Amino acid sequence: MSHRKKIAVIGAGPAGLMIARELLANDLDVAIFERRECLGGSWALQSLTEIPDVRQGLSHIYSPAFPSLRANFPKQVMEVWGFPYPKGTPTYPSREQICNYLEDFARHSSLIEKIRFNHQFVGLEQIDSSSGSRKWRALTEPDNGEEFSGVVLCNSRYSTPSLPDIKGLSDFTGKVEHSLTYRVPENYRNQRVAVMGTGPSGEDISREISPQATKVYVCAHKGSREHLVPEEGYYGEGNNITRHKDIAECRGKTLILEDGEKLEDVDVLILCTGYQVEDSVITSLKGAFLSGNKLSVAPLYMNLFHPEFPELSVTGMEILGVPFMLFQYQAKVIVRQLKGEITLPPTKQRQYAARRIELMQTGKISLETRRDIAIAQLRRLARLGDVKPPSAEIFLTAQKSSIHRKKYPNTYRDVPWD
Ligand SMILES: Cc1cc2nc3c(=O)[nH]c(=O)nc-3n(C[C@H](O)[C@H](O)[C@H](O)COP(=O)(O)OP(=O)(O)OC[C@H]3O[C@@H](n4cnc5c(N)ncnc54)[C@H](O)[C@@H]3O)c2cc1C
Numbered sequence: 060m061s062h063r064k065k066i067a068v069i070g071a072g073p074a075g076l077m078i079a080r081e082l083l084a085n086d087l088d089v090a091i092f093e094r095r096e097c098l099g100g101s102w103a104l105q106s107l108t109e110i111p112d113v114r115q116g117l118s119h120i121y122s123p124a125f126p127s128l129r130a131n132f133p134k135q136v137m138e139v140w141g142f143p144y145p146k147g148t149p150t151y152p153s154r155e156q157i158c159n160y161l162e163d164f165a166r167h168s169s170l171i172e173k174i175r176f177n178h179q180f181v182g183l184e185q186i187d188s189s190s191g192s193r194k195w196r197a198l199t200e201p202d203n204g205e206e207f208s209g210v211v212l213c214n215s216r217y218s219t220p221s222l223p224d225i226k227g228l229s230d231f232t233g234k235v236e237h238s239l240t241y242r243v244p245e246n247y248r249n250q251r252v253a254v255m256g257t258g259p260s261g262e263d264i265s266r267e268i269s270p271q272a273t274k275v276y277v278c279a280h281k282g283s284r285e286h287l288v289p290e291e292g293y294y295g296e297g298n299n300i301t302r303h304k305d306i307a308e309c310r311g312k313t314l315i316l317e318d319g320e321k322l323e324d325v326d327v328l329i330l331c332t333g334y335q336v337e338d339s340v341i342t343s344l345k346g347a348f349l350s351g352n353k354l355s356v357a358p359l360y361m362n363l364f365h366p367e368f369p370e371l372s373v374t375g376m377e378i379l380g381v382p383f384m385l386f387q388y389q390a391k392v393i394v395r396q397l398k399g400e401i402t403l404p405p406t407k408q409r410q411y412a413a414r415r416i417e418l419m420q421t422g423k424i425s426l427e428t429r430r431d432i433a434i435a436q437l438r439r440l441a442r443l444g445d446v447k448p449p450s451a452e453i454f455l456t457a458q459k460s461s462i463h464r465k466k467y468p469n470t471y472r473d474v475p476w477d
Pocket of ligand 1: 075101102123136213214381383
């Protein structure tokens with residue numbers, strides 16, 4: 060019988076795959092529980108026969124991917140260390156290319172056989188252990204009742220829509236959708252569509268539906284990264300997109316904006332207002348309570364470890380940053396912690412530090428400060444993981460990509476970098 064520690068990884072998206080590879084490479088055994096029939100997480104399509112109204116709930120929708128989705132980060136920061144994208148992959152790969160890449164990576168790293176597809180993780184139970192080392196039972200549907208020495212939750216921060224608080228939204232007589240369920244532009248043929256939110260999803264969706272829709276109003280939600288109304292011509296010439304202020308109220312099929320403007324006869328409102336972290340699976344961690352406070356899971360030591368039971372961790376909860384890179388640094392630290400190669404501070408100190416992160420995250424912090432915190436956190440993870448911190452070249456690439464996107468908002472994925 061094997062005496063290797065066995066770790067449960069929840070989710071076979073990029074985070075789960077990268078964590079699992081690191082665990083296996085370090086002689087820890089792994090079972091990956093994935094609720095869907097495929098790997099790839101947010102990048103794996105889930106086709107929908109009908110687009111639901113978000114007001115009816117979207118609990119059965121697991122992926123925000125749409126067929127034409129492409130990365131908005133360059134591939135250099137979406138790469139698994141030591142596993143490059145195939146030759147000829149464009150700088151901003153398509154959803155399909157990313158999915159194929161993740162599948163190749165999973166095969167190459169012998170992860171496929173570790174994935175229990177169609178297994179929904181529903182909770183965790185602490186098991187009394189006479190041997191002195193704590194064990195946990197991962198509760199899944201269907202249930203295997205297996206015991207684990209540690210659990211890594213890689214179930215993502217991109218599945219529960221964050222809905223804005225707009226007066227009269229529940230009585231709006233048009234349809235209300237969320238970007239989570241956006242799939243193809245043909246669904247908006249001859250429709251007057253309002254898109255709320257100007258983050259990457261709002262920008263991609265409004266441009267894609269423009270040739271099909273009668274009219275596209277993009278309303279700059281205050282929660283979006285760029286909520287200011289841009290100059291004339293931002294969306295290029297010869298299209299039907301116009302940019303407007305935030306939506307203050309819905310009346311019938313009319314949207315009343317913050318500046319008093321009225322958008323009339325709106326058939327569909329697509330909320331591109333992002334995602335939130337809610338309790339769901341997290342509250343079912345019996346004996347190890349954590350909660351979803353919209354922005355993150357809390358409290359988490361280093362935004363990663365359960366402060367009391369550090370053999371439980373939650374990945375990807377940094378609010379800013381480059382997800383693929385973050386997962387790999389987190390993987391290094393999780394493995395070293397599970398193998399006892401690093402000593403974390405005592406429980407009380409971890410609890411205190413975790414509360415501080417929680418307070419800081421929920422407070423009002425500028426984007427620049429958040430970015431600085433994210434960079435400092437990567438460096439700290441690198442130190443603890445005993446790996447090189449991200450190079451200056453990587454930060455420069457991320458910065459160049461952001462400048463490039465602002466300079467060529469309509470075509471940045473296909474225009475070569477200056
Ligand atoms: C529209 C959009 C565009 C994006 N563009 C980029 C980009 O260009 N570059 C970039 O780096 N990032 C981008 N992101 C962020 C992207 O989500 C991350 O790149 C990455 O997919 C996050 O990986 P993850 O494994 O944490 O989560 P996911 O990819 O969401 O995977 C989570 C997995 O966990 C599974 N799961 C969830 N709950 C359970 C459960 N209870 N039991 C079992 N399994 C469960 C899910 O089915 C899923 O397979 C984008 C996100 C969105 C929404």
